[in-house]
Amino acid sequence: MTTRLFGSGIRRREDPRLITGQAAYTDDIKLTGLVHAAILRSPHGHARITSIDTAAAAQAPGVLAVYTGADTEGVLNPIPCAWVIPDSDVKAVAYPAIAKDVVRYVGDAVAVVVAENRYQAEDALELISVDYAPLPAVVNPEAALQEGAPQLHEDAPGNQAFHWVAAGGDTDAAFDRAEVVVRDTIIQQKLIPNAMEPRSAIASYLSSMGELTIWNTSQNPHIARFVTCLVTGVPEHKIRVIAPEVGGGFGSKIAVYPWEMIAAFCAMKLGRPVKWTETRSENFVATTHGRDHVEYVEMAATREGRITGVRSVVYAGMGAYLSTAAPGIPTILHGLMYSGPYDIPNIKADIYGCFTNTTPVEAYRGAGRPEATFLLERLVDLLAAELNLDPVEVRRLNLIPKFDDGHDVAIGLTYDSGDYQRALDMALEHVNYGHLRHEQAHQREHGHYTGIGVSCYSEICGLGPSQVAGAVGFGGGLWESATVRFYATGKVNVYVGTSPHGQGEETTFAQIVASELGVPVDDVELIHGDTDNTPMGWGTYGSRTTVVGGGAVALSARKIKDKAVTLAAHLLEAAEADIEYADGNFFVRGAPDQGKTIQDIALMANVAWNMPAGMEPGLEATAFYDPPNFSYPFGAHVAVVSVDPDNGHIVLERYVAVDDCGPQINPMIVEGQVHGGVVQGAGQALWEGAVYDDSGQLLTGTMLDYALPRAHLVPDIETLATETPSPHNPLGVKGIGETGTIASTVTIYNAVIDALRPLGVTKLEMPLTPERVWRAIHQQDHQQDQQQDQQQG
């Protein structure tokens, strides 16, 4: 049988260059005549600019130019929002590259200095004198919509970016009839993605040709080109966007930012290539944030624990402007996922997008789905507590039974395939749930507080059918294309429009081609990230690259196989119907020893000495793949924590993840994705949070204040998997990039609440800092004391 490279945990082929420092990121690139830009950013959350004096900066050593909003206005078009969801009255407010009259968040650009080196540019920034008249600010999304709140945009009265409602069934009636209703208020705190590589761009303009080249740390260079054309006016065919090595994104490199547009403006003005690279401190305010919801959520159920309805009112912070994909995240990727893995007949999501004086919000790993999973899994735990049932039993009662090819949920989506019960069973069996509960009870008797959190999830990814993209207002398609090209030597280049930036597709896509065509995996190399030499693609986000881009690669390989069969039949002087294929060998049935290898075929096709009549030379195929549906990975996670009531410290003792992403191309990479995702989700639960004061100052603006997860704070993550193929894509794969963050935040949160249940704590705000936990325990003590006093009184 064939060597199944598909499914083999081979090492990542991109790693040697990454770990030996040979990889070149945008900031590593040096061009002749390169000059450096530094951006002056607003120190105010909200202020009117009353005057700017750049004269001293312009005279400073090494400075070539200083530009303000007055220079870019009318030259650079506003930064567009590319996801204008229908039926939602989205206010696409003007988003200028450089603010001219009003700054709306700490980090808003006010001026740019271009100098011979970055030190000179930074020194000159200090010489720009800006007079600000501070304005009242609003940083909380719910507060932003209240009457009397400071107003950000004339075009968006009441700070409302949009209002969007999605409903299935008759939710209000379900709540009116409900035997039990549980409610919660959930704060999904604002998060700062912190990709390892900060954002960076180099713009170079060839005036004689009218050609603009931008090296850009992007997850989607083709979208970046499209938007760059809209902002700069340079026609699309004259723009080349190159995403060289990209050091992670987590959603923060989807957006097309003002900053690379400013670099382009400077390059076009000065005729010199201009580099801008943010510092880490700049990254904290200038690169998009994630989450930021205030949610009022409710679940209706029967006394037996059967869920009859879920509804929400969500205030989703958008930050000061609408970033590229921002409106789609709390709506399409969040509100449509309120059924999760459960059979829930009545669902209503009522979502407000809110402008606040904070850094714009965008996708952040999971993007809308961690929030949806969080509210569902919180409500299920609250329901279990209300009914005095084991939380696992409530989940079992409501999980959608196994399905192989389509299941409609009330909100209108059709899930592709799922076996939720099996994933839950596997997780519980692995941790020996009954024993864990027994142990927990025993420890409680000795004053030790351990908690067990369980969650089930189903998520939507593999974005997605382009027709649906159009219907939901996404400003582009969601198909992918790939070209597979064989050379005479039998070696292969694969060109894709997606843009991997850490996910390992240079390995997994090679595995797909190797498996489909029987070439050694080392003979296949992936080319991606440069709009000049890759076919169109819509980018890497939403766990779509392997599902959609991988699908295009597989279809290209299959086209090649079809051509190879025809050519082999010709060379072997046999009928096509008699040609068989195994392990890279095409042969007449029964005579594998006299076959033609794929390398033989590649050589002949490239030299074209002996081709069938009418066959074009070359062995190359391009396929465009537009998936008929989204994919819906799922799983069940379990966390065990212990809490020290003395000081509120939480220890994550154990984490078990059962994930189903369909067939795994490379189990090692899948495991790595789960590890990273789980840890990032743990970050939200335990450590991370962007804290603003009322004037819009970011108080957690450096890595001294903003706590990212550390390896030694996380236990070995125990990963397991079930495999339920998606029925609708060429490889049956579902996507694994976001499952960890989607499940782990609430799993850990539920575990902490479970640990503190005997102490009367039912609610905490994330991140679960020691002080917050200690206060919650202490407050309960206090309240209990008071109650006792009252009873005694």
Added chain:
Amino acid sequence: MYTPEFDYHKAGSVAEAIALLISHDDARLLAGGHSLLPLMRLRLARPSTLIDIGGLGDLKSISVHGDAIRIGALTTHGEIAASHDVRHANSLLAEVAGGIGDPQVRNRGTIGGNIAHADPASDWGTVLTALEASVEVQGANGSRTVAIGDFFQGPFATAVGENEIITAVTVPTLTHHEHDTGHGHGHGHDEHGHDDHGHGHEHDHGGGGLAALHGEVGEYAKMSHPASFYPVVGGAVIVNVENSRCVSARVAVGGLVPTPVRARAVEAALTGQELTADNIAAAVNHLADDLGAAIIGDVFASAEYRRVVAPVEVKHALFHAIGLAHH
């Protein structure tokens, strides 16, 4: 990192460094760079001149003389953690050093630079205060010795003069005795000296720990900030134990008030007591007696919370010192 412009001099001797300090206004000494450079990166510190003393080998030394260990100011945390002499003479120092920051920080950061920076929560500040260390300071007119209690004068303020250099820290050895259970206080104890996980220790020395103890044992416990891993609140204890009783105690806490402070009331409450869990728990509650109203607080840990957590850290340190598990 885009600092403002500065002049740079590399000093060839302590005397030259002092001369450079005198001849340059607004100059700062550069040792490991772990306190100064982050401030320069944020443009919060803008010295016109940096005097690099990193090459002064004379200040990089560890020597034991009788009942004192002398550690050169430029000795890195990593060198202190790895020193057999330190471990033997005062294992607490080695444990604390091994728990500072991460390996990169420990390989660059120096004990002198750390105390010169005088962060109120610094590990060294708290531990050296409990140990009653002294600091050697050299200026144009020669050397002088400053007791640690006089050294820290406020947040980021010390007794070091404008044109002086810290040259060494001298710390008393711990007069512990090897004891017959082989339980081994005083060495082989490095994983317990700090709380890397920020959530307490989980070891248990097993039976008979306290009864087997004779002499001084020292411990340090801290709550670290999850972002910087800098201590938020730390408690250092040295207890002299005879026959399960505390003969004398030195306790210091950091991260609460502008400088590390001795917890005299806790020391008094411990002295003469049998070191049982209950007695320790009762003694640490006296910590508040030594603290004024002005406790430091920030977004991560408020003053109120620090006031509560500090006795917990002191309690943990005491439990570890005498071999009790606190879970």
